[in-house]
Amino acid sequence: MADGILAQLNKASAAEEFFTLLGVDYDPKLVNVARLHILRRMGQYLAGEDFAGVADETVAERCKTVLERAYADFVASSPIDQRVFKVLKDAVAPQPKQAPTLVQIGSLK
Numbered sequence: 001m002a003d004g005i006l007a008q009l010n011k012a013s014a015a016e017e018f019f020t021l022l023g024v025d026y027d028p029k030l031v032n033v034a035r036l037h038i039l040r041r042m043g044q045y046l047a048g049e050d051f052a053g054v055a056d057e058t059v060a061e062r063c064k065t066v067l068e069r070a071y072a073d074f075v076a077s078s079p080i081d082q083r084v085f086k087v088l089k090d091a092v093a094p095q096p097k098q099a100p101t102l103v104q105i106g107s108l109k
Contacts, residue, residue: 005060006051015039019071022064026071034074041070 003011008021015035019026031038045066051059 004056005063009063018042018067022060022067024064024067024071027075030071030074038067038070038074041073042067045070 005021009018012018012021015031015038016026016028018024018039019031042063046063049062051062054062
């Protein structure tokens, strides 16, 4: 018996393999720029899914739909706009104001 779609996706080592396995059309230029962002978003969308006991065809169709949705997010806007990764979220988060450090002149040598 061939591996199920989830096993095949787990073995995939490039974003393009996800698109090919799930039969999703894509623009290579967009994937070159946003590959990690797209796959991360796909993972976020799939995080709440429970595929236990679900037929492989249904799992494949659900994964395809989720990948199409994640890809569409980045067709409509950039990775910077989407802020999937913590480092990008932190870049725009309000920073707490730090009080200046006071050093007494007498303590300087």
